[in-house]
Amino acid sequence: MSLRRPYKNQPEKFEFNSDSLKAAQLIIEKYPKGKQQSAVMALLYIAQKQNDNWIPLAAMKYIAKFLSMPYIKVYEVATFYTMYNLAPVGKYFVQVCTTTPCMIRGAYNLVEACKEKISENENELSKNKECSWMEVECLGACVNAPMLQINDDYYEDLDKEKTLKILDEILSGKKPKPGSYRGRLNNEPENNRKTLLDVKNA
Amino acid sequence: MLKLKVNNIEIEVEEGLTVLQACEKAGVEIPRFCYHEKLSIAGNCRMCLVEMEKSPKPIASCAMPVAEGMNIKTNTKFVEKARKGVMEFLLANHPLDCPVCDQGGECDLQDQSMFYGIDKSRYKENKRSVPEKNMGPLIKTQMTRCIHCTRCVRFATEVAGVPELGAIGRGEDMQITTYLEQSMQSELSANVVDLCPVGALTSKPYVFEARPWELKKTETIDVMDAIGSNIRVDTYGWEVKRVLPRINEDINEEWISDKTRYACDGLLNQRLDTPYIKYNKKFEKASWSEVYEIIKSKLQNTDKEKICGITGDLTNMDTLYVFKEFFNKTLGSNNIESRSDHTYLNADKRENYLFNSSINGIENSDFIFLIGSNPRYEATILNARIRKAYLQNRMQIVSLNDVGDLTYPYKSLNGEIQKIKDITDGNHEISSLITNAKRPMIIFGQSVFKSHNARFIFETLKSYLIKKGKISNEWNSLNIISDNASTVGSFDLGIYKTNDGSNEVLKNLENHKYEIVYLLGQDNLKFEKQNEFIIYQGSHGDKGAEIADIILPGAAYTEQNGYYTNLEGKLQKAYKASYPPGDAKEDWQIINELAEIMNHRKLFNDKEELDSSLTNQINLLIEKNNMKDFSQIDNTDFTKEILKVNHIDYYYSNVIARASKTMFECKNSKINFKSTGTEG
Numbered sequence: 001m002s003l004r005r006p007y008k009n010q011p012e013k014f015e016f017n018s019d020s021l022k023a024a025q026l027i028i029e030k031y032p033k034g035k036q037q038s039a040v041m042a043l044l045y046i047a048q049k050q051n052d053n054w055i056p057l058a059a060m061k062y063i064a065k066f067l068s069m070p071y072i073k074v075y076e077v078a079t080f081y082t083m084y085n086l087a088p089v090g091k092y093f094v095q096v097c098t099t100t101p102c103m104i105r106g107a108y109n110l111v112e113a114c115k116e117k118i119s120e121n122e123n124e125l126s127k128n129k130e131c132s133w134m135e136v137e138c139l140g141a142c143v144n145a146p147m148l149q150i151n152d153d154y155y156e157d158l159d160k161e162k163t164l165k166i167l168d169e170i171l172s173g174k175k176p177k178p179g180s181y182r183g184r185l186n187n188e189p190e191n192n193r194k195t196l197l198d199v200k201n202a
Numbered sequence: 203m204l205k206l207k208v209n210n211i212e213i214e215v216e217e218g219l220t221v222l223q224a225c226e227k228a229g230v231e232i233p234r235f236c237y238h239e240k241l242s243i244a245g246n247c248r249m250c251l252v253e254m255e256k257s258p259k260p261i262a263s264c265a266m267p268v269a270e271g272m273n274i275k276t277n278t279k280f281v282e283k284a285r286k287g288v289m290e291f292l293l294a295n296h297p298l299d300c301p302v303c304d305q306g307g308e309c310d311l312q313d314q315s316m317f318y319g320i321d322k323s324r325y326k327e328n329k330r331s332v333p334e335k336n337m338g339p340l341i342k343t344q345m346t347r348c349i350h351c352t353r354c355v356r357f358a359t360e361v362a363g364v365p366e367l368g369a370i371g372r373g374e375d376m377q378i379t380t381y382l383e384q385s386m387q388s389e390l391s392a393n394v395v396d397l398c399p400v401g402a403l404t405s406k407p408y409v410f411e412a413r414p415w416e417l418k419k420t421e422t423i424d425v426m427d428a429i430g431s432n433i434r435v436d437t438y439g440w441e442v443k444r445v446l447p448r449i450n451e452d453i454n455e456e457w458i459s460d461k462t463r464y465a466c467d468g469l470l471n472q473r474l475d476t477p478y479i480k481y482n483k484k485f486e487k488a489s490w491s492e493v494y495e496i497i498k499s500k501l502q503n504t505d506k507e508k509i510c511g512i513t514g515d516l517t518n519m520d521t522l523y524v525f526k527e528f529f530n531k532t533l534g535s536n537n538i539e540s541r542s543d544h545t546y547l548n549a550d551k552r553e554n555y556l557f558n559s560s561i562n563g564i565e566n567s568d569f570i571f572l573i574g575s576n577p578r579y580e581a582t583i584l585n586a587r588i589r590k591a592y593l594q595n596r597m598q599i600v601s602l603n604d605v606g607d608l609t610y611p612y613k614s615l616n617g618e619i620q621k622i623k624d625i626t627d628g629n630h631e632i633s634s635l636i637t638n639a640k641r642p643m644i645i646f647g648q649s650v651f652k653s654h655n656a657r658f659i660f661e662t663l664k665s666y667l668i669k670k671g672k673i674s675n676e677w678n679s680l681n682i683i684s685d686n687a688s689t690v691g692s693f694d695l696g697i698y699k700t701n702d703g704s705n706e707v708l709k710n711l712e713n714h715k716y717e718i719v720y721l722l723g724q725d726n727l728k729f730e731k732q733n734e735f736i737i738y739q740g741s742h743g744d745k746g747a748e749i750a751d752i753i754l755p756g757a758a759y760t761e762q763n764g765y766y767t768n769l770e771g772k773l774q775k776a777y778k779a780s781y782p783p784g785d786a787k788e789d790w791q792i793i794n795e796l797a798e799i800m801n802h803r804k805l806f807n808d809k810e811e812l813d814s815s816l817t818n819q820i821n822l823l824i825e826k827n828n829m830k831d832f833s834q835i836d837n838t839d840f841t842k843e844i845l846k847v848n849h850i851d852y853y854y855s856n857v858i859a860r861a862s863k864t865m866f867e868c869k870n871s872k873i874n875f876k877s878t879g880t881e882g
Contacts, residue, residue, distance in 0.1 A: 004371065057382070070365035072381040079370040 003123055004079060006057050007087035014058035020050045037069045040077055044084055053093040054085040090125050092170050094118065094133035095149040101142040106159060110146055111135065113163035117171065131170060143187040144180055153178035206272040221263035221274055222250055230276050233285065233314045235399045236351035237264035240456055241360060247351050251284040252276045260284045289319040292349050295330045305401030307414040311349065332377055338385020339867035340392045340460060341403050348378055348402035354394040361457065362388040363589050363609025385871050389582040389852065392464065393457045396447065407464055407864045408444045420779035421448055423766050424462045425516045425687035425759045429583045430768030431458045435760050435779040442466045442760050442780055452562050459582035460868065461852065461859060468862030472743045474755035475784025493752050494799045500718060500735055501533065501800065510537035510707050510716045513697055514723030514740065515686035515856055518764025518776060521789040522688065522695050523816045525722055527805050532797045539699055539707035540692030542726040546656030546703040552827040555693050557769040558678035559643050565591045569639035571632065572601040573659065575647020578608050579850040580683045600632060603847045617844045619655050626666040637670050645681045649847045657703055658840035668832060684769040691767040694823055721746045723756065725857050739792060742857040755786035758858065762788040765816065773820060
């Protein structure tokens, strides 16, 4: 299954709900009149968020009409950027970072956990159709490697067991607590600070 | 003016040009794929790299504006290396399938890789393959060959005004496609075939037909509409293989419509290749002398007032002229007509049926008012010019009727004829738009002349324009989009019979007042045959031949030399590219021979005599016309009516198009087309 080309079974209709509509209006207001097309990327992202992390063709059409631009232009943008998913990825979209720092700290253990819990292959929906996973490049949280991202939240300082637990919770419909799983606050040093001890607010 | 050096030649160029254009002025050729004069600059093929002094990297000359004191070099090792490098990348994913590619022999990539490329590839990996795309019945795609120059995308968006093509994906996955692979909804779509520098987009009807070097090329004039686009006809033996545009900046620039390009396969089908006589409702083959004798006896035994001739939509002026001479001199009759409908005609002055502002003039216009016209179908190239002018000047465009998507925005009124009255009385906002505009254009479509109030609409608006000084020597705002390629030529030669503008011959014909009807390539008549004896002379077995009693096989526009006057009144000569099939003859010859049999005297000894007599006639007409003033017609009666714009069966408008398989497919694809929303 490729996320880069439109999915076979497309929903017939798409419309922004009231929250999305508000968010879209806010974005469009940022641009001068007649240049509302500039909002296309933000609107595609809003559509993706509303529609369980993927953009159907109906949404592209809807946005094209919304911004009065040709369909093909929206289609071009949607197929260009890799963070737009053009096929269903489930309500919970798991992205495992496997770039060097995470890889060295055992990112492939996380990948194994995903394979066990979610699906054999990347970009494949789990049995309950609610979740899928994929390997991604650096998510910018190297200090807390290895880590993965589920929808908008980061889950950091993981190993295979912790990942399995998180995935279990997700598959049973609960939302696990985001952040470090070794009890750190953000990316503070483990076992207290060791440098700049004389600076109060460092 | 800016001074710069190109390969140590000093040149002066205007500001705003690009380095590539400056190099061309200096006579230095720069290879390019994505750059095209008529399209916006993309700068993505990188083939035009040149060296600029003080720049560490080569520059893309097509996208770099010229500056004072630049020192450009195009013949250094540095440039050569850059070109070779770019060429190697372009060829990395290009299949070297030139032997089976239709573009072979006229391919920019092929030519330029011979010139600027290297002789072998260092690329050992697998080449990418891209699935073929569906772009409708005219364009065949082989997207593996695509080098992503995006010329087609820019053409569709900018010139054709149908933003349906685009580049999806990125990097190696990039593909050019139409939205969800629907066919392109434009009458100019096939121009992307010419624009494509490689064999990615090729002509579907022409697929594997011939190689460019085997074809005989004839530069001639198109007759599918009144524009008179300049074309090149490529023939292989008798067959017309394809039609390509020729550059004429005053008329069609570089583009031709799909009908012009692809109706040519209709020249091979349904052809009349031998004379026929109808016995007991069945056509039987006959010889020329037989049919001539029958026609002679019929014509001689009929009152000359009971004979009429109606000329067709594709007939050239030479033929029309002979036909007129035949009727006037040999038969002594005036009953000849070129209009196949009840259209209004005021031929007092030539300006009354011409597109007076000229096609080039559209670009200087600051206000356009369309009346009863859908220029997209009536004159596709002209519509493209209006779009071009709109993009340049953003002038206001108003149409009396809502005619759907014209590829540019316009304001539409409801079509009431009362509105014309209001405008000429100065009681409508458009009155001030017309009077305030320096160069307004009022464009009348054929639907105006076919309506009952044609006389009112045309004459009152014309006198309004004269009163407001909008028809003068500097600028003539009166524009008529003529129906067919031969319309203006016929009127110039006086092939009409009218007192008050109505079509008298057609009226009498419908009342069955004629005994003999001579149809010269006329297939668009809607009339019920009773006892008339019908002679049909033409190239195709269509509606005209069907009702005929005698068929004289003539030649099509690619098979005879002849003049055509386009809607602006420009006289252009079409040249013979092929010859008539079988026993068919050139049209002027048939009539000339008939005259000889009737009167023992030819009308013209040869084609030269005919041509010189014709051009004299036309020059005389123009001279006379310039002396005349517009006649005043003050008849302002009108009935309340909503002007309707007649539906135009674009792909089926003449005999050649009706005989063409490609046009049939185009028509079908249009019917099957599901609305996407981009249309307006």
